Amino acid sequence: MSADERESGPACPLPVASSATIRLAHGGGGRLMHDLLQDIIWPAFANPAAETDCDSATLCLPPGRQAFTTDSFVVRPTFFPGGDIGKLAVCGTVNDLAMVGARPLYLSVGFILEEGWPVDDLRRVVASMRAAADAAQVQIVTGDTKVVDHGKGDGIYVNTSGVGVLEHDLTLTPAALQPGDVIIVSGDVGRHGMAVMSAREGLAFEQALESDCAALAAPVQALLAAGCTPRVMRDCTRGGLATALIEIARTGGARLRIEGRAVPVTAAVRGACELLGMDPLYVANEGCFCVVLPPDQAERALTVLRRDPACARAVHIGEVLETQTRGQLWYRNELGVDRILDWLSGEQLPRIC
Amino acid sequence: MSADERESGPACPLPVASSATIRLAHGGGGRLMHDLLQDIIWPAFANPAAETDCDSATLCLPPGRQAFTTDSFVVRPTFFPGGDIGKLAVCGTVNDLAMVGARPLYLSVGFILEEGWPVDDLRRVVASMRAAADAAQVQIVTGDTKVVDHGKGDGIYVNTSGVGVLEHDLTLTPAALQPGDVIIVSGDVGRHGMAVMSAREGLAFEQALESDCAALAAPVQALLAAGCTPRVMRDCTRGGLATALIEIARTGGARLRIEGRAVPVTAAVRGACELLGMDPLYVANEGCFCVVLPPDQAERALTVLRRDPACARAVHIGEVLETQTRGQLWYRNELGVDRILDWLSGEQLPRIC
Numbered sequence: 001m002s003a004d005e006r007e008s009g010p011a012c013p014l015p016v017a018s019s020a021t022i023r024l025a026h027g028g029g030g031r032l033m034h035d036l037l038q039d040i041i042w043p044a045f046a047n048p049a050a051e052t053d054c055d056s057a058t059l060c061l062p063p064g065r066q067a068f069t070t071d072s073f074v075v076r077p078t079f080f081p082g083g084d085i086g087k088l089a090v091c092g093t094v095n096d097l098a099m100v101g102a103r104p105l106y107l108s109v110g111f112i113l114e115e116g117w118p119v120d121d122l123r124r125v126v127a128s129m130r131a132a133a134d135a136a137q138v139q140i141v142t143g144d145t146k147v148v149d150h151g152k153g154d155g156i157y158v159n160t161s162g163v164g165v166l167e168h169d170l171t172l173t174p175a176a177l178q179p180g181d182v183i184i185v186s187g188d189v190g191r192h193g194m195a196v197m198s199a200r201e202g203l204a205f206e207q208a209l210e211s212d213c214a215a216l217a218a219p220v221q222a223l224l225a226a227g228c229t230p231r232v233m234r235d236c237t238r239g240g241l242a243t244a245l246i247e248i249a250r251t252g253g254a255r256l257r258i259e260g261r262a263v264p265v266t267a268a269v270r271g272a273c274e275l276l277g278m279d280p281l282y283v284a285n286e287g288c289f290c291v292v293l294p295p296d297q298a299e300r301a302l303t304v305l306r307r308d309p310a311c312a313r314a315v316h317i318g319e320v321l322e323t324q325t326r327g328q329l330w331y332r333n334e335l336g337v338d339r340i341l342d343w344l345s346g347e348q349l350p351r352i353c
Numbered sequence: 354m355s356a357d358e359r360e361s362g363p364a365c366p367l368p369v370a371s372s373a374t375i376r377l378a379h380g381g382g383g384r385l386m387h388d389l390l391q392d393i394i395w396p397a398f399a400n401p402a403a404e405t406d407c408d409s410a411t412l413c414l415p416p417g418r419q420a421f422t423t424d425s426f427v428v429r430p431t432f433f434p435g436g437d438i439g440k441l442a443v444c445g446t447v448n449d450l451a452m453v454g455a456r457p458l459y460l461s462v463g464f465i466l467e468e469g470w471p472v473d474d475l476r477r478v479v480a481s482m483r484a485a486a487d488a489a490q491v492q493i494v495t496g497d498t499k500v501v502d503h504g505k506g507d508g509i510y511v512n513t514s515g516v517g518v519l520e521h522d523l524t525l526t527p528a529a530l531q532p533g534d535v536i537i538v539s540g541d542v543g544r545h546g547m548a549v550m551s552a553r554e555g556l557a558f559e560q561a562l563e564s565d566c567a568a569l570a571a572p573v574q575a576l577l578a579a580g581c582t583p584r585v586m587r588d589c590t591r592g593g594l595a596t597a598l599i600e601i602a603r604t605g606g607a608r609l610r611i612e613g614r615a616v617p618v619t620a621a622v623r624g625a626c627e628l629l630g631m632d633p634l635y636v637a638n639e640g641c642f643c644v645v646l647p648p649d650q651a652e653r654a655l656t657v658l659r660r661d662p663a664c665a666r667a668v669h670i671g672e673v674l675e676t677q678t679r680g681q682l683w684y685r686n687e688l689g690v691d692r693i694l695d696w697l698s699g700e701q702l703p704r705i706c
Binding site for chain 1: 376377378379380381382383384385386387406407408409410411412413414416417418419420421422423424425426427449450452453455459461462463464465494495496497499500501502504505506507510512514515516517519525526585587588590591592596637695696697698699703704706
């Protein structure tokens with residue numbers, strides 16, 4: 001168009017509701033994108049703090065310290081037993097905030113959609129995000145939507161960033177570890193990874209596998225409210241429990257040891273792992289964390305955690321043997337033999353979150 | 354692996370520096386991912402507030418109101434005249450914060466990398482982000498990296514979210530428009546879109562086309578410091594100047610009018626647009642915004658804005674004719690004929706940012 005032949009684009013485009021699939025124009029900033037936002041995204045995320053007429057949300061955070069984090073989600077498939085990419089994106093970022101002891105307050109959401117993806121799937125994801133946000137008591141206040149050409153994405157990728165407030169004076173860091181500290185894991189391990197794996201490969205196991213995907217802010221807040229003073233917490237996502245503890249050990253310059261038989265693993269996960277030759281200690285979780293704290297707080301921490309349904313299987317699995325040393329995670333197997341666990345090179349399952 | 358045959362993965366994997374391309378394992382949470390972070394990402398973004406040993410950054414924001422925003426970037430190609438996806442991602446989010454009058458402080462960055470993409474390109478993008486962040490006086494404090502299979506991405510997608518502080522009491526909203534308010538555009542329009550287009554299509558024009566990609570926080574802060582009280586500001590990204598003003602008009606229920614001959618367009622952009630049949634008013638910018646303010650502030654605003662190199666061509670292009678009415682953007686052409694401008698259905702150029 002020249003400036004003097006300017007038109008308003010194709011006459012009367014179909015509203016988004018009648019477009020069954022995502023089109024490039026849904027990310028173009030024009031009428032179709034406005035329809036997409038107005039029909040699907042704004043209604044689902046409506047809340048008092050949300051921006052609709054500008055590109056930033058205005059917050060009024062209490063004074064003090066805040067936590068800020070980001071995570072992108074590329075899980076395949078989009079929908080899996082126990083969750084979907086939307087629930088995962090909300091819980092994952094809530095959990096990153098929770099692991100520094102923050103109370104999560106606000107989330108942003110960025111969608112990268114692939115041309116040709118069903119609009120109804122977007123509705124499902126958005127509804128799932130809203131439900132997960134409500135459950136975790138966080139508000140989704142700002143967002144962005146981009147569309148990429150067919151063959152340059154995989155249906156949907158989601159980024160969530162989060163802001164929370166620190167209502168305590170603790171500095172949670174692996175550097176704070178002390179000899180004798182106890183290691184607690186909040187639940188059984190490996191469920192998320194094996195549920196995604198079974199959905200991806202179309203495997204049916206005797207016992208159903210469901211992701212453990214859950215927000216962990218409430219049990220962490222309960223822990224702090226009960227006067228526990230964790231040295232460090234870590235959610236056991238990519239790379240599983242072993243990777244989380246190895247990171248803590250290396251960063252903190254500490255020798256940790258866990259007891260193999262103490263680590264909870266469901267029969268379903270154990271069976272699937274054995275069949276596929278995988279190690280549940282390295283399989284991703286999305287609703288499970290490890291916490292290290294002083295030994296005299298272990299019982300109190302377990303009592304408090306177990307009150308939360310997501311942490312009902314919380315258990316003491318090991319301890320800090322030595323600090324100011326070379327960071328290592330030791331593993332005691334059923335025969336009482338100790339061995340060092342190391343990072344895997346990559347991960348057993350790509351695109352798990 | 355069974356629990357009793359656990360190994361530490363392939364012995365002594367190559368450090369990331371010697372891997373020429375991104376591999377799925379770079380996103381797996383294990384050793385290769387740690388190497389990628391340690392070799393490339395943490396050194397580039399190092400700053401006092403950055404998290405390296407946990408998944409959230411701890412901030413200490415001044416009391417008052419804050420702004421929070423997010424944007425994903427999927428521009429194709431990754432590198433274009435005048436910028437790249439990294440500079441764009443920093444400037445874009447800085448500008449979203451600037452448009453509500455916030456002083457941008459902290460950014461997060463989320464990478465979605467495609468298997469097989471050159472690691473050296475990641476180095477370039479990361480260095481460009483650091484330079485853009487330094488120039489805009491923001492700190493990149495938290496991040497995340499995911500890798501998707503070859504054929505499920507397009508080299509790199511970047512999400513940046515941002516937190517800033519509001520150091521004024523204004524509420525910038527289209528609802529604040531008053532009849533007689535003036536409309537200023539901060540620079541010439543259409544450069545980003547046409548530069549990306551020329552790079553994408555391998556077009557060579559007589560005059561070089563460079564993106565206007567730039568951070569706008571400094572000129573906006575200068576405007577506020579000079580006592581200007583904008584009603585509303587909007588950066589002219591996807592959909593260009595026309596789409597930004599149509600959104601303002603519709604949201605604010607106001608009739609705006611701009612003068613076609615007042616809108617600055619470089620000869621290079623004009624020539625390229627004529628050749629390709631595009632309208633510069635609808636072509637994306639990444640370093641250009643429009644601001645509406647009371648008429649008695651127009652001269653002061655222009656003087657202040659023009660001191661900033663990114664806004665040297667700032668000019669008065671129109672006014673608010675009427676409020677509390679049906680929101681419309683009118684355009685007066687060279688012959689003095691007025692016409693309504695409407696949203697395009699999508700956008701003339703997909704994947705421009």
